[in-house]
Amino acid sequence: MNEKVRLIIADDHVLVREGLRKLLELDDNIELLTVVGDGQGAINMARKNSIDIILMDVNMPGTNGIVATQVIKREIPSIKIIALTIYEDEEVMAMVKAGVSAYVLKDVAGSELIDTIHRVMDGEIVIHPRVANRLIEEITRSEQEQDGVKLTKRERDVLSLLVKGNSNKEMAENMFISEKTVKNHLTSIFRKLGVKDRTQAAVYALKNKLVTED
Numbered sequence: 001m002n003e004k005v006r007l008i009i010a011d012d013h014v015l016v017r018e019g020l021r022k023l024l025e026l027d028d029n030i031e032l033l034t035v036v037g038d039g040q041g042a043i044n045m046a047r048k049n050s051i052d053i054i055l056m057d058v059n060m061p062g063t064n065g066i067v068a069t070q071v072i073k074r075e076i077p078s079i080k081i082i083a084l085t086i087y088e089d090e091e092v093m094a095m096v097k098a099g100v101s102a103y104v105l106k107d108v109a110g111s112e113l114i115d116t117i118h119r120v121m122d123g124e125i126v127i128h129p130r131v132a133n134r135l136i137e138e139i140t141r142s143e144q145e146q147d148g149v150k151l152t153k154r155e156r157d158v159l160s161l162l163v164k165g166n167s168n169k170e171m172a173e174n175m176f177i178s179e180k181t182v183k184n185h186l187t188s189i190f191r192k193l194g195v196k197d198r199t200q201a202a203v204y205a206l207k208n209k210l211v212t213e214d
Contacts, residue, residue: 039068073099
């Protein structure tokens, strides 16, 4: 008989953790070691225990799932990470680059998540179909390069909305992403453009024709 899959859950939402706990307890081949509420907790547990898989929420307070995955895969590459998110394109590329073995949405059926866990243990890479479409678009879409500035399409979309005077909340609603993701994009845009605030970014974008006011 195969050994049980030793697994932990890292998610800051109590209801999600408890729902996952009850689901995993239905599979006799999975041993749930513990649940933690943030990325640092996952890192700590990974360092102290023999773990096969971590179900990792992408967005958590403090140390998020991206950073936690990077640290864990660097220190203990044998641990497999399954990314969990409610968004189809929320930090997909970042998590894939960090080394996740699977990327699934939280609305996935329980049986499908269980199947994903076992497929990952067998060495497969599992990406939710809707997420895979976003990932393919991200990979195949070339970055725009003007005046030595490289912006991804998402960053260009955010910059365009910024020039039009949209608030972070309005950008999030327009692009169907979280305000946290908008802030992350803005931070990256400011860094790439070498500016300090929204006004400077808008002026730079218009001056260098990165976007238009139309």
